[in-house]
Amino acid sequence: MSIAMPIDPENDPRNWSEDFEHENGKYYCRCCKCEELFIGYKRRVICKICFNQKTWMQEMFGEKYFGLYLLVLFIVSLIYCFS
Ligand SMILES: [Zn+2]
Helix, strand or coil: CCCCCCCCHHHCCCCCHHHCCCCCCCEEEECCCCCCEEEECCCCCCCHHHHCCCCHHHHHHHHHHHHHHHHHHHHHHHHHHHC
């Protein structure tokens, strides 16, 4: 028989644990994206999980080709400028 550990709110992956040592770094905030509570600096508006989620552009082109995509975008805009 094992005893379940109580849920430690400070170990939530949504938290910004690097903020804890700072003044005002242990505030309960509500994420603007997933609307869950997380602990972090009082001015943070997004939890760590949502922050680390890929954007639609990264999903589309993959991180590998994202630089290439930006380069193509840059060249296309140059062509527009000089035509
Ligand atoms: Zn969130």
